[in-house]
Amino acid sequence: MIDQLKEHISEVEQFSADSTEALEAFRIKYLGKKGILNKYFAEFKNIPKEDKKAFGQTINQLKTAATEKVNSLKSNLEQSVKASSKYGDLSRPGEPMELGARHPISIVKNQIIDIFSRIGFNVSEGPEIEDDWHNFTALNLPEHHPARDMQDTFFVQTDPDILLRTHTSSVQVRYMENNKPPIRTISPGRVYRNEAISARSHCFFHQVEGLYIDKNVSFADLKQTLQFFTQELFGKSRIRLRPSYFPFTEPSAEVDVYWGLETETDYRITKGTGWLEIMGTGMVDPNVLDNCGIDSKVYSGFAFGMGIDRIALLLHQIPDIRLLSENDVRFLEQFRSSL
Incomplete structure (x- = not known):
């Protein structure tokens, strides 16, 4: 028992x-x-x-x-x-997390950074609130220079020497002041200009500017670099360089890529020519090198700059630049599958 x-x-x-x-x-x-x-x-x-x-x-x-x-x-x-x-029922499968989407500006910027990083360019950044020296004077734009009229500027009222940067070339000046050649860098960032807001322009937008400084850098090096870039980003390697003017480069050129005339959209965006302007470029002016403490008799280089917003509008066929800054979730969700 x-x-x-x-x-x-x-x-x-x-x-x-x-x-x-x-x-x-x-x-x-x-x-x-x-x-x-x-x-x-x-x-x-x-x-x-x-x-x-x-x-x-x-x-x-x-x-x-x-x-x-x-x-x-x-x-x-x-x-x-x-x-x-x-x-609730802990045995039930978890709710799927809704994935966000990258902004088209971020998508294009990351693509550009990736392309140039493959040929040795690093990324440099600087302040959006700048002084007159880094934004104008060091770039061969002294006070009262007529070329300053090309860039309508937002100045800080309490200090006329302080402004919102009009281009990311100011980052290049700071980089040259603090680094010795060889220099190979790109400077993405937001810039500000006092312009009327429309479907094609805004008072703030985004740029990527590139700079290469070394001994014996030639215009041929510039052209090869840009051909590589356009082939990687647009899948098109045919480019042309038209003479232009920029105060900080000499000689200077506008860069066009041959987009083609295969569709109605091609005719519209190239105005029937097949050519599409994508950036400005040129050999760095010796005065700019000297202003930044680099001996222009020993070193030479080239620079280029492009608008990220315009390229985003082009690649993703966005009709209005204002859509990029309105934070409309319905618009952003269209880019959910993008990198």
Whole structure:
């Protein structure tokens, strides 16, 4: 009889329940009015006198084990029910997280950075609030220079020497002041000009400007670099360079890429010529090198600059530049699959 009780104790210790129904059935089996414990208590009077003490102790062990097991499992199940009511069915698959989308400006900027990083260009950054020296004077644009009229500028009223940068060439000046040649860097960032806002222009926009300074840098190096870039970004390597004027480069040129005339869109964006202007470029003016502490008799270089916004409009066929800054989620969701 005592051996039977010990078997029940072992069974109780190994029991587990994953529902209140199973736990209630266990409780009734051992602790109910017609349960196993009451049957053994009824048999107590038939046990020989010399075995009563051991028999009674074993029954109490079984009762204690059954009671503690019921209380423990009941507490665990109640906590599980509370968690389930708080968080829902924990066995259900998790809700899929809605992925965001990169802004078209970020997409194009990252593509440009990746292309130039493959040919040794690093990324340099600088402040958007600049002084006159870094934004104009060091770039061969002294005070009252007529070329300053090309860039309508936002000045800080309390200090006429402080302004919102009109180009990221100011970052190149700072980089040349703090680094010795060879220099190979691109400077992406936001710039500001006091222009009327329309579908094709804005008072703030984004640029990427590049700079390469070393010994014996030639115009041929410039052309090869730009051909590589246009091939990688647009898939088109046919370019032309038209003479132009920039105060900080000499000679200077506008860069056009041959877009083609295969579709109606091609005719529209190239105005029927097949050529599309994408950037300005030129050999760095010796005065700029000297202003930045670089010996222009030893070193030469080239620079280029392009508008990220215009390229984003072109690549993604966006009709209005104002869409890029309106933060309309419906517009941004269209670029969810983009890198």
